[in-house]
Amino acid sequence: MMKRKNVLTVMIGAALTFGITASAYAATTLKLSHNHPRGHVVHQAMDAMAKEVSLLTDGEVRIRIYPDAQLGTQRESMELMQNGALDMVKSNAAELEAFAPAYAAFNLPYIFRDKSHYYNVQEGEIGEEILASSRDSGFIGLTYYDAGARSFYASKPINTPADLKGLKIRVQPSPSAIAMVNALGGSPTPLAYGELYTALQQGVVDAAENNIPSFSLSRHSEVSKYYSLDEHTMVPDVLVISNTAYDGLSDEHRAALKLAATHSMELMKKLWAKSEATEREKAEKLGVTFIEPNKAAFIKAVQPMYQEIAKSNPELNKIIERIKAVK
Ligand code: GCU
Numbered sequence: 001m002m003k004r005k006n007v008l009t010v011m012i013g014a015a016l017t018f019g020i021t022a023s024a025y026a027a028t029t030l031k032l033s034h035n036h037p038r039g040h041v042v043h044q045a046m047d048a049m050a051k052e053v054s055l056l057t058d059g060e061v062r063i064r065i066y067p068d069a070q071l072g073t074q075r076e077s078m079e080l081m082q083n084g085a086l087d088m089v090k091s092n093a094a095e096l097e098a099f100a101p102a103y104a105a106f107n108l109p110y111i112f113r114d115k116s117h118y119y120n121v122q123e124g125e126i127g128e129e130i131l132a133s134s135r136d137s138g139f140i141g142l143t144y145y146d147a148g149a150r151s152f153y154a155s156k157p158i159n160t161p162a163d164l165k166g167l168k169i170r171v172q173p174s175p176s177a178i179a180m181v182n183a184l185g186g187s188p189t190p191l192a193y194g195e196l197y198t199a200l201q202q203g204v205v206d207a208a209e210n211n212i213p214s215f216s217l218s219r220h221s222e223v224s225k226y227y228s229l230d231e232h233t234m235v236p237d238v239l240v241i242s243n244t245a246y247d248g249l250s251d252e253h254r255a256a257l258k259l260a261a262t263h264s265m266e267l268m269k270k271l272w273a274k275s276e277a278t279e280r281e282k283a284e285k286l287g288v289t290f291i292e293p294n295k296a297a298f299i300k301a302v303q304p305m306y307q308e309i310a311k312s313n314p315e316l317n318k319i320i321e322r323i324k325a326v327k
Pocket of ligand 1 (some may be wrong): 210
């Protein structure tokens with residue numbers, strides 16, 4: 001495993017010798033990995049954050065973004081961050097469930113009533129608590145990014161849960177996603193995002209689920225010609241940073257980073273809405289049919305998940321109750 005390199009280079013020696021403040025020489029470069037192409041709006045939102053951080057800190061803190069999973073899958077990036085080889089990762093709530101169980105709340109089907117409920121939960125007390133909940137795993141969350149609603153897609157139309165029966169459906173490595181596909185009658189197959197295009201093309205899996213921009217930008221729209229707008233989950237993307245990198249920053253730099261991250265979250269909301277429309281149009285041009293199924297059957301089929309949580313997972317159940325109470 002790579003050793004962490006010069007995350008914080010403070011020239012204390014020079015400062016002592018010349019009697020000037022160490023901060024004049026401080027230069028911190030935070031390496032950030034994610035698995036989307038540069039054309040994805042989350043890349044643009046984080047790029048804006050990187051520029052703002054540099055501006056706010058007079059260039060003393062810089063963020064270098066590595067897109068396209070060039071530093072590994074989302075899971076591998078998380079491990080590199082835990083080992084100190086990376087400082088930040090743009091992951092998402094499904095992947096993070098394995099590191100901090102409270103993220104499961106975001107992965108439950110039909111938990112959010114609508115977009116404003118989804119934003120209010122993330123930006124309120126519960127959202128902040130969940131971002132902080134992974135500290136024991138070596139990192140914390142800085143902000144959420146809108147990632148819309150996820151729906152099923154396949155090479156055949158999916159109108160009801162019955163259409164999922166017998167289908168091998170790629171899910172993220174999240175226990176909630178697996179439980180959801182089981183509840184809907186499909187056969188869940190966890191796979192890394194980067195392996196999915198080939199898996200769909202070669203029939204290793206029959207279907208998948210994602211938001212429209214990811215479906216289009218990953219070119220899954222070339223192989224799956226039916227996108228069914230069942231909108232089962234609204235799983236936010238999450239920007240995380242290692243405790244070591246975060247704690248190594250001065251109070252001022254931490255505040256600058258948090259502010260720029262929050263601004264990029266706000267920017268992302270606007271970028272997301274546009275991206276959903278643009279990418280849907282692109283997919284339609286490629287011959288993808290968008291289906292509006294009756295959601296009621298999907299909602300009904302997943303209710304046993306909530307009954308099971310109420311019985312066996314009081315902590316998660318408490319979060320669910322609090323989420324429901326948010327306006
Ligand atoms: C979304 C999300 C990614 C995630 C991907 C997936 O595109 O933004 O963080 O990796 O879904 O389904 O794996």
